[in-house]
Amino acid sequence: MTTTESHPVRIIASTGPGQPDRTPELDELYRGFENELLVPLWTEIGDLMPPEPRSAARPHAWRWRNLLPLAERAGALVPVGRGGERRAIALANPGLGGAPYATPTLWAAIQYLGPRESAPVHRHTQNAFRFVVEGEGVWTVVDGDPVAMRRGDFLLTPGWRFHGHHNQSDAPMAWIDGLDIPFAHLTGSAFFEFGPDVVDDHSTPGRSRSERLWAHPGIAPVSAAGRPTPSSPIAAYRWEFTDRALDDQLALADEGYPGVVEPGHAAVRFTNPTTGGDVMPTIRAEFHRLRPGTRTRTRREVGSAVYQVFSGAGQVRVGDREWTVEHGDLFVVPSWQPLTIESDTGVDLFRFSDTPIFERLHQHRVRVEDGSEGVDR
Amino acid sequence: MTTTESHPVRIIASTGPGQPDRTPELDELYRGFENELLVPLWTEIGDLMPPEPRSAARPHAWRWRNLLPLAERAGALVPVGRGGERRAIALANPGLGGAPYATPTLWAAIQYLGPRESAPVHRHTQNAFRFVVEGEGVWTVVDGDPVAMRRGDFLLTPGWRFHGHHNQSDAPMAWIDGLDIPFAHLTGSAFFEFGPDVVDDHSTPGRSRSERLWAHPGIAPVSAAGRPTPSSPIAAYRWEFTDRALDDQLALADEGYPGVVEPGHAAVRFTNPTTGGDVMPTIRAEFHRLRPGTRTRTRREVGSAVYQVFSGAGQVRVGDREWTVEHGDLFVVPSWQPLTIESDTGVDLFRFSDTPIFERLHQHRVRVEDGSEGVDR
Amino acid sequence: MTTTESHPVRIIASTGPGQPDRTPELDELYRGFENELLVPLWTEIGDLMPPEPRSAARPHAWRWRNLLPLAERAGALVPVGRGGERRAIALANPGLGGAPYATPTLWAAIQYLGPRESAPVHRHTQNAFRFVVEGEGVWTVVDGDPVAMRRGDFLLTPGWRFHGHHNQSDAPMAWIDGLDIPFAHLTGSAFFEFGPDVVDDHSTPGRSRSERLWAHPGIAPVSAAGRPTPSSPIAAYRWEFTDRALDDQLALADEGYPGVVEPGHAAVRFTNPTTGGDVMPTIRAEFHRLRPGTRTRTRREVGSAVYQVFSGAGQVRVGDREWTVEHGDLFVVPSWQPLTIESDTGVDLFRFSDTPIFERLHQHRVRVEDGSEGVDR
Amino acid sequence: MTTTESHPVRIIASTGPGQPDRTPELDELYRGFENELLVPLWTEIGDLMPPEPRSAARPHAWRWRNLLPLAERAGALVPVGRGGERRAIALANPGLGGAPYATPTLWAAIQYLGPRESAPVHRHTQNAFRFVVEGEGVWTVVDGDPVAMRRGDFLLTPGWRFHGHHNQSDAPMAWIDGLDIPFAHLTGSAFFEFGPDVVDDHSTPGRSRSERLWAHPGIAPVSAAGRPTPSSPIAAYRWEFTDRALDDQLALADEGYPGVVEPGHAAVRFTNPTTGGDVMPTIRAEFHRLRPGTRTRTRREVGSAVYQVFSGAGQVRVGDREWTVEHGDLFVVPSWQPLTIESDTGVDLFRFSDTPIFERLHQHRVRVEDGSEGVDR
Structure with missing residues (x-):
C-alpha cells in the first residue's frame, strides 16, 4: 500500500x-x-x-494437492529458525491487495516441519491454533507443556503463551495454522517476544498436562475452578471426542431427537470450559459433518470464515463461486457471502471464524435461507 | 415452631x-x-x-450402616406413589428444631426404590441431584430423557424439570438426594407441579441423550452453543470420568506439576459446560480424593456443606466434633466451622454445598489454616 | 426456638x-x-x-403514629453506645416466631438519634441502607465520608464499610434502616467488627465525597471507571433527583410516551452505576408514585418486600389483609402474596425487597393480574 | 488500494x-x-x-481554524440531502492511504448544517456520536426523540437507530461526528438503511425523552431496569454535568481525596447506565481537564484515540510529533504511540477511542511513564 x-x-x-x-x-x-x-x-x-456488508475479501479455494507440494519444496529450500520463526505459508485472499490474509481478520497457513526438525520458541498476543488434517509425530510445547499433534486434533496456542514445535518422527508433517494476525495488524494491537532458540523439552506424552487437568467432560479441577480465563485451558481437542460427538448427534437425529444443525448436518463447537464460550476471544472453531445426500440451507453471516475439508468431498457455493472440494482443500467465506454446502458422499469439515469479535461488539447477524434472521444475541 | x-x-x-x-x-x-x-x-x-458466623446447624454424622437398614425397612412398610411422591428419608440437623434440614439451606436424604418399583413424575423449582454411593439398576427420566444411575455417578435434576424414577432390576437400590429445599422453604420461593403418575418411558439406555449431546470434553453442539443456561445440560457425570480426573491430578502432582488442592488431596468440581460455573444456581458439587497418609489443612468457609464417604475411611474433625467415617457415612459442616480430614488408608468423598448462593451475593469467605483468606471472589 | x-x-x-x-x-x-x-x-x-410459595411471614402493617412515640420514648430511656450499638427498633413479622425479622430475609427498623447524640462506629458484612421519611440533621460517616441525611434521601452502607452516625442538630431525628440481617442470620454468613467508639469527623458537607465522584448522570470518574463493584459507590440518592425522575415519567405518560410501570404509576429503581444493577447484592430499592385515582394491577412476586409511605395516602391489599396507610406507615408483602395499591389522592411509596437474591439464583418469578408472567429474567 | x-x-x-x-x-x-x-x-x-504495535496510522493534528472555513465553504457549495446524506468532512490520517479514516478503526468528521437546513433520516449499524465544540440550534432526532445539541454536549446515536438532524436556528452550526466506520468497513460488518427524506418532528424540547427517563444519577425507570442494553439509553450527556463532575474531582483533590487521574488532571468517562460500561460497544468517550501548569504522565495504550480541544490550550506530544493546540483543534493518537499533554493555562479536552474493542477481546494494554503497566483488565 x-x-x-x-x-x-x-x-x-x-x-x-x-x-x-x-x-x-x-x-x-x-x-x-x-x-x-x-x-x-x-x-x-x-x-x-453499503446497505449490506461488502467485504473486500473474495471467495476463494486453495487445493491441498497444490499446497502440500509447495510446502514440501519449501521444506527442502527454506530452513526453520530464529528470525523466520516458522515454515508457514499463508493463504493470500485475492481481494486483499497481496497481503497474507485469508480474510480481513484471519490468517490461515500451511506449516511444514521435516523429520527431526524443530521451530524456535516465541510468544505473541495474537491467538493461534493448529488443525491437523493428516499425519502425526510433532509435539508443540506450549508454556512448557508438550502437546502431541495427531490427525483430526484441534490445538490451541492462546495469546502470549510461549510455544515451539519439534518433530520427533522420521516423517515430515504438515498442518494448518489459524491466527488473528490480520486483525491485530490492521488495528496495531499486538506484541511479540522471542523465547529460547530451541524447545528444550523433547518428551512425547500422549496427553498434555492441560488435558489431564481439563479435558474431562463437565469437570474442573477445584484448584482452578470458578476463575474464568479469556481462552480455553485445554491445549488439545482430540479427534476421538470430536468424532464421537458428531456421531452421537446424527444418531440422536435418527432416533427423532434434536441436536443437529439441520437434517443430515451435525456440528460441534470447541469451547472454553471456564466460560462455555469460544476457545479464544477472537476465534471460533467448529467441526461439521454432512451425511451423504445432504445440502445445507444457504446461510449468510457477519464475519468471515475459513473451512478445510477433513475427509470426504462436496460441492461448495460461496457467493457467485462454486467448487468441488476434497481432503485438505481450504476455502474462504467472506462476510455476508451466502454459503451452501452439498455432499453426495458425505464430508467432514473443520471451520474457523472471527465470529467472537462481532458477537462481543454486538455486530453479529445471521440470515438463513429459511427466512430466520438473528441479530445481536 | x-x-x-x-x-x-x-x-x-x-x-x-x-x-x-x-x-x-x-x-x-x-x-x-x-x-x-x-x-x-x-x-x-x-x-x-456475632463477630463471626454462628450457624444454628451443628456438626453431625449419620452412619450408612444405620441409614440403609431403615431405608430397607421403609421399603417394606411405605409404598411409593402419588402424594408421598418419593421414599426419601432426610437428615435432620440436631440444631435446626427437628426440621428435615441437613443445614439451613440444604436437604440431604437417602432414597430407596425396591425391585421393579417406580416413583411418580413431578417437577419443582428446587434444584436437585442424586449421588450413587452403591448399586445400579434405576433410571431417572428427566424431561423425558432416561438417565441410568450407577455407582459413583452424580446426576442432575435442575429446577422445574419433570422427573420420575423406575427400578428396572430385581434388586433394590438406594442413593442420596441433595436439594435446596430448606433455602426455598425459608424464603418462600418454590413452585411444585405433578406430572403423570407413572414414568412411561422404560427404556434403559447406557447414556442419556443429554450426555450424548453435551458430555464430550470442551465440545458443545453448535445448535445450542453460545446460549448459557442457569443449570448444566449434562444429566449425568459418570464415575469413570471423575475417577480418571482425580487420578490424573495425583499423577501430575507426582511429576511435580500443579493441579491438586494441596499435597495428597485431589479434587474436582462438577460444572455447567455452558458457563464454566456450578452445575446449578444454588448447589456446588465436588469429589475429593485423599491419598493414604494425607491430612487436609483446616479450612473454614461461609456456607454449609454435606459430605458422603464413597470409599475408604478417614478421621473428620468439624468444630469440636470428631468422627471416624467410612463407606456411605454422611456428615455436615455448618457455616464457618473449621474442617479437617485425615486418612491413613485413603478416602474418596463426595461433597455438596450451598456456596454458589454466597458467591453470587458476594458473601463468600474462606479462611485456611495456612493463613490465606479469600473474600468475595 | x-x-x-x-x-x-x-x-x-x-x-x-x-x-x-x-x-x-x-x-x-x-x-x-x-x-x-x-x-x-x-x-x-x-x-x-407446596404448589406455590407459602411464606411463613404474614402481611402486616406498622403505624408511624405508634412507632415514632415508642422511638421517642426509647430516646429517653435507652442510651446509644458501644455494645447496643444503635437505638434501632425492628419490625417483627407476626409469622416469624417473635424474631426481629420483617420478612424471612429482611430487617426493617426505625432508628432514633437525639439532639447531638452519636452512634459508635462498626462494620458488618450485612448490607444496610437508610431511608429518611422526615427530618434532617444527622450525618452518617461511611468509611470516613460524611453523608448528610435529609428528607426523602436513600442512603447506602454496603457490607463491610465502617459507619457511625452523629446528630449535629438540636432536634431528634428518626429514620428507617433496612438490612439483610435475617438472611445472613439464617444462613450463618455474616461478620461484624467494632470500629472507634465515636465518629471523629463531625464535618457537615451538603454532598458526600461519594456523590461528588459518582452522582452525575451517566458519568464515571476515569480513575475508577470500568471496574464493577458489588455495591453502588453512591452513598446518597437525593430526594430532588428521585422526585424529578418520577415527575418526568408521569409527564412523559401525559405526552403519550412510555416510561411508567402502568397508567398513573411511576416508579424508579436505585442502581449501582458501575453495573446498572441493584444497589447492593441482596437488596433492591425503589420509589413508587401513584397519581390520584390510580389502582395498580394486582401483582405477585417471589421474594418479600417492605414499603413505607413517604407522603399521601392509599389503600393497600396484601393477600387477605387490607389497610389504609399514610405518612410513615410501613407494611410487609411476603413472597407470592398478591399486592394491590390504590389511592384517591395520590401516594408516594418507598419500597425495598430481597429480589436480587432470587434473580441471581434464577428463582425469581412474577405474576401480574393481566395474565403476564415472567420467569427467571 | x-x-x-x-x-x-x-x-x-x-x-x-x-x-x-x-x-x-x-x-x-x-x-x-x-x-x-x-x-x-x-x-x-x-x-x-513486530515486538510492539506499529500502527499504520500517524500522529496528526487538524486545525479548527482551517476546518471550519472549509466546512462553511462546503455549506455554500454542497447541498445536504438523500444520497450524500450528510455534509460531513472526515479526517484522513496521512498513514492510511487516503481513506477517510482518522485511525484504522475510527471516523472523525466535522459536520455542518446551515440555518434552517436539515439532514435526511437513515440508520446504520455503525455506532455514532456527536460532540459540540461550539454553537447550538440543531436538534438530532433519534428514533423519533428530538435531542437538542448545545455547546459541550456529547450526544449518542448507537447502531441501527434512525436519525436525522434539523437546524431550527438562523445561524449555521458545526460539530464533530465520531463513528466506527473504518472498523466496520475493514471487517465488512455493517448494514445501512434509508428512512424518510425529511425529519418530520420539528419540536425543540430542551431535554430529550431519553434524558427524562435515564439522565438522573443512579436512577433507572423500573419499567426498563435490570435489562442491560448494548448501548446507553441516554441520548445526550449535557455539559453542565460534565463540567460539574470535573470541578468536583479537582476540588476533592484540593481537599486531599482521590478521584483525579493524576495531579492536576481530572477526567470523566461517559457510561451506559444499564451496564456501567462504555456508551457503545466500539467507542469510549471521555472528557479531560488539565489545570494550569499540569503535565500528564506519558502514556501508551493499545488502540487509537482522537482528541478535540474544547477550551484552553496546550502542548501535545504524540510519538515524535509535537503541536500546540487550542479551541477546536483535533489530533490523533495511534495505537501504542506515547502521549504527553501539558498546559500552562489549562485545557479541556474531549477524547474518544476504540478501547472497548480491545478490552472485550482481551487485547488491551497500557504502559505509563511511572512504570505501571496494565494488561487485559
Missing part, C-alpha cells in the same frame, strides 16, 4: 444522486480538503456504508 | 455492656414494643450480629 | 393420599428415624413443597 | 537473519507461491508481528 506523503488524499468528484454539481468552485473546495487531509462523506458513502 | 398469635414477640431485657438499666419504665417500653410487634436491636445484637 | 437436644425430631404419622397406613411397625420405623435424626419426605412434602 | 487481479501477490525475497539464501530454486518456489495466492511467513514476519 504505497502512498505519497505529499498528497495522500485524492478526492474524486462523484456524479449522481446526492452529489453536488461539478464546478470550478467545487474542485477548489476538494483541493482544499486534500491539502488539509480531509475527505467528504458524500463522495464516499456509497462505498463506505 | 409454635407461636401464640396474640403475643408472638417476647423481649428479654438484657444486662451488661450497652444495655439500659432495667427499670419499670424500660419494662413498660418493652411491653409497648411487644404490643406493636417490635424488637429492639440492642437486646439482640449479640446473637444477631 | 426451643428444642430438646435428646429428641429434636418428632415425626407425626400423616394420613391421607400417599401416606402409609398407621401400624405398629410404621410407628416403630418412625421412632427409628427419630433416633437417627431422620425425617421422611412423605409426611412433610405437603408443607415443604 | 489497486491490485491487479492476475497477480495480486508479490513476494519480495528478503535477506538477513532467518531468511533463506536467494537462489534460482527459491525464486521458483516464490513464483509458485504467487501462482497459488500464497505468502510465506518468513519474509513478512518482521512487519506483521
Whole structure:
C-alpha cells in the first residue's frame, strides 16, 4: 500500500444522486480538503456504508494437492529458525491487495516441519491454533507443556503463551495454522517476544498436562475452578471426542431427537470450559459433518470464515463461486457471502471464524435461507 | 415452631455492656414494643450480629450402616406413589428444631426404590441431584430423557424439570438426594407441579441423550452453543470420568506439576459446560480424593456443606466434633466451622454445598489454616 | 426456638393420599428415624413443597403514629453506645416466631438519634441502607465520608464499610434502616467488627465525597471507571433527583410516551452505576408514585418486600389483609402474596425487597393480574 | 488500494537473519507461491508481528481554524440531502492511504448544517456520536426523540437507530461526528438503511425523552431496569454535568481525596447506565481537564484515540510529533504511540477511542511513564 506523503488524499468528484454539481468552485473546495487531509462523506458513502456488508475479501479455494507440494519444496529450500520463526505459508485472499490474509481478520497457513526438525520458541498476543488434517509425530510445547499433534486434533496456542514445535518422527508433517494476525495488524494491537532458540523439552506424552487437568467432560479441577480465563485451558481437542460427538448427534437425529444443525448436518463447537464460550476471544472453531445426500440451507453471516475439508468431498457455493472440494482443500467465506454446502458422499469439515469479535461488539447477524434472521444475541 | 398469635414477640431485657438499666419504665417500653410487634436491636445484637458466623446447624454424622437398614425397612412398610411422591428419608440437623434440614439451606436424604418399583413424575423449582454411593439398576427420566444411575455417578435434576424414577432390576437400590429445599422453604420461593403418575418411558439406555449431546470434553453442539443456561445440560457425570480426573491430578502432582488442592488431596468440581460455573444456581458439587497418609489443612468457609464417604475411611474433625467415617457415612459442616480430614488408608468423598448462593451475593469467605483468606471472589 | 437436644425430631404419622397406613411397625420405623435424626419426605412434602410459595411471614402493617412515640420514648430511656450499638427498633413479622425479622430475609427498623447524640462506629458484612421519611440533621460517616441525611434521601452502607452516625442538630431525628440481617442470620454468613467508639469527623458537607465522584448522570470518574463493584459507590440518592425522575415519567405518560410501570404509576429503581444493577447484592430499592385515582394491577412476586409511605395516602391489599396507610406507615408483602395499591389522592411509596437474591439464583418469578408472567429474567 | 487481479501477490525475497539464501530454486518456489495466492511467513514476519504495535496510522493534528472555513465553504457549495446524506468532512490520517479514516478503526468528521437546513433520516449499524465544540440550534432526532445539541454536549446515536438532524436556528452550526466506520468497513460488518427524506418532528424540547427517563444519577425507570442494553439509553450527556463532575474531582483533590487521574488532571468517562460500561460497544468517550501548569504522565495504550480541544490550550506530544493546540483543534493518537499533554493555562479536552474493542477481546494494554503497566483488565 504505497502512498505519497505529499498528497495522500485524492478526492474524486462523484456524479449522481446526492452529489453536488461539478464546478470550478467545487474542485477548489476538494483541493482544499486534500491539502488539509480531509475527505467528504458524500463522495464516499456509497462505498463506505453499503446497505449490506461488502467485504473486500473474495471467495476463494486453495487445493491441498497444490499446497502440500509447495510446502514440501519449501521444506527442502527454506530452513526453520530464529528470525523466520516458522515454515508457514499463508493463504493470500485475492481481494486483499497481496497481503497474507485469508480474510480481513484471519490468517490461515500451511506449516511444514521435516523429520527431526524443530521451530524456535516465541510468544505473541495474537491467538493461534493448529488443525491437523493428516499425519502425526510433532509435539508443540506450549508454556512448557508438550502437546502431541495427531490427525483430526484441534490445538490451541492462546495469546502470549510461549510455544515451539519439534518433530520427533522420521516423517515430515504438515498442518494448518489459524491466527488473528490480520486483525491485530490492521488495528496495531499486538506484541511479540522471542523465547529460547530451541524447545528444550523433547518428551512425547500422549496427553498434555492441560488435558489431564481439563479435558474431562463437565469437570474442573477445584484448584482452578470458578476463575474464568479469556481462552480455553485445554491445549488439545482430540479427534476421538470430536468424532464421537458428531456421531452421537446424527444418531440422536435418527432416533427423532434434536441436536443437529439441520437434517443430515451435525456440528460441534470447541469451547472454553471456564466460560462455555469460544476457545479464544477472537476465534471460533467448529467441526461439521454432512451425511451423504445432504445440502445445507444457504446461510449468510457477519464475519468471515475459513473451512478445510477433513475427509470426504462436496460441492461448495460461496457467493457467485462454486467448487468441488476434497481432503485438505481450504476455502474462504467472506462476510455476508451466502454459503451452501452439498455432499453426495458425505464430508467432514473443520471451520474457523472471527465470529467472537462481532458477537462481543454486538455486530453479529445471521440470515438463513429459511427466512430466520438473528441479530445481536 | 409454635407461636401464640396474640403475643408472638417476647423481649428479654438484657444486662451488661450497652444495655439500659432495667427499670419499670424500660419494662413498660418493652411491653409497648411487644404490643406493636417490635424488637429492639440492642437486646439482640449479640446473637444477631456475632463477630463471626454462628450457624444454628451443628456438626453431625449419620452412619450408612444405620441409614440403609431403615431405608430397607421403609421399603417394606411405605409404598411409593402419588402424594408421598418419593421414599426419601432426610437428615435432620440436631440444631435446626427437628426440621428435615441437613443445614439451613440444604436437604440431604437417602432414597430407596425396591425391585421393579417406580416413583411418580413431578417437577419443582428446587434444584436437585442424586449421588450413587452403591448399586445400579434405576433410571431417572428427566424431561423425558432416561438417565441410568450407577455407582459413583452424580446426576442432575435442575429446577422445574419433570422427573420420575423406575427400578428396572430385581434388586433394590438406594442413593442420596441433595436439594435446596430448606433455602426455598425459608424464603418462600418454590413452585411444585405433578406430572403423570407413572414414568412411561422404560427404556434403559447406557447414556442419556443429554450426555450424548453435551458430555464430550470442551465440545458443545453448535445448535445450542453460545446460549448459557442457569443449570448444566449434562444429566449425568459418570464415575469413570471423575475417577480418571482425580487420578490424573495425583499423577501430575507426582511429576511435580500443579493441579491438586494441596499435597495428597485431589479434587474436582462438577460444572455447567455452558458457563464454566456450578452445575446449578444454588448447589456446588465436588469429589475429593485423599491419598493414604494425607491430612487436609483446616479450612473454614461461609456456607454449609454435606459430605458422603464413597470409599475408604478417614478421621473428620468439624468444630469440636470428631468422627471416624467410612463407606456411605454422611456428615455436615455448618457455616464457618473449621474442617479437617485425615486418612491413613485413603478416602474418596463426595461433597455438596450451598456456596454458589454466597458467591453470587458476594458473601463468600474462606479462611485456611495456612493463613490465606479469600473474600468475595 | 426451643428444642430438646435428646429428641429434636418428632415425626407425626400423616394420613391421607400417599401416606402409609398407621401400624405398629410404621410407628416403630418412625421412632427409628427419630433416633437417627431422620425425617421422611412423605409426611412433610405437603408443607415443604407446596404448589406455590407459602411464606411463613404474614402481611402486616406498622403505624408511624405508634412507632415514632415508642422511638421517642426509647430516646429517653435507652442510651446509644458501644455494645447496643444503635437505638434501632425492628419490625417483627407476626409469622416469624417473635424474631426481629420483617420478612424471612429482611430487617426493617426505625432508628432514633437525639439532639447531638452519636452512634459508635462498626462494620458488618450485612448490607444496610437508610431511608429518611422526615427530618434532617444527622450525618452518617461511611468509611470516613460524611453523608448528610435529609428528607426523602436513600442512603447506602454496603457490607463491610465502617459507619457511625452523629446528630449535629438540636432536634431528634428518626429514620428507617433496612438490612439483610435475617438472611445472613439464617444462613450463618455474616461478620461484624467494632470500629472507634465515636465518629471523629463531625464535618457537615451538603454532598458526600461519594456523590461528588459518582452522582452525575451517566458519568464515571476515569480513575475508577470500568471496574464493577458489588455495591453502588453512591452513598446518597437525593430526594430532588428521585422526585424529578418520577415527575418526568408521569409527564412523559401525559405526552403519550412510555416510561411508567402502568397508567398513573411511576416508579424508579436505585442502581449501582458501575453495573446498572441493584444497589447492593441482596437488596433492591425503589420509589413508587401513584397519581390520584390510580389502582395498580394486582401483582405477585417471589421474594418479600417492605414499603413505607413517604407522603399521601392509599389503600393497600396484601393477600387477605387490607389497610389504609399514610405518612410513615410501613407494611410487609411476603413472597407470592398478591399486592394491590390504590389511592384517591395520590401516594408516594418507598419500597425495598430481597429480589436480587432470587434473580441471581434464577428463582425469581412474577405474576401480574393481566395474565403476564415472567420467569427467571 | 489497486491490485491487479492476475497477480495480486508479490513476494519480495528478503535477506538477513532467518531468511533463506536467494537462489534460482527459491525464486521458483516464490513464483509458485504467487501462482497459488500464497505468502510465506518468513519474509513478512518482521512487519506483521513486530515486538510492539506499529500502527499504520500517524500522529496528526487538524486545525479548527482551517476546518471550519472549509466546512462553511462546503455549506455554500454542497447541498445536504438523500444520497450524500450528510455534509460531513472526515479526517484522513496521512498513514492510511487516503481513506477517510482518522485511525484504522475510527471516523472523525466535522459536520455542518446551515440555518434552517436539515439532514435526511437513515440508520446504520455503525455506532455514532456527536460532540459540540461550539454553537447550538440543531436538534438530532433519534428514533423519533428530538435531542437538542448545545455547546459541550456529547450526544449518542448507537447502531441501527434512525436519525436525522434539523437546524431550527438562523445561524449555521458545526460539530464533530465520531463513528466506527473504518472498523466496520475493514471487517465488512455493517448494514445501512434509508428512512424518510425529511425529519418530520420539528419540536425543540430542551431535554430529550431519553434524558427524562435515564439522565438522573443512579436512577433507572423500573419499567426498563435490570435489562442491560448494548448501548446507553441516554441520548445526550449535557455539559453542565460534565463540567460539574470535573470541578468536583479537582476540588476533592484540593481537599486531599482521590478521584483525579493524576495531579492536576481530572477526567470523566461517559457510561451506559444499564451496564456501567462504555456508551457503545466500539467507542469510549471521555472528557479531560488539565489545570494550569499540569503535565500528564506519558502514556501508551493499545488502540487509537482522537482528541478535540474544547477550551484552553496546550502542548501535545504524540510519538515524535509535537503541536500546540487550542479551541477546536483535533489530533490523533495511534495505537501504542506515547502521549504527553501539558498546559500552562489549562485545557479541556474531549477524547474518544476504540478501547472497548480491545478490552472485550482481551487485547488491551497500557504502559505509563511511572512504570505501571496494565494488561487485559
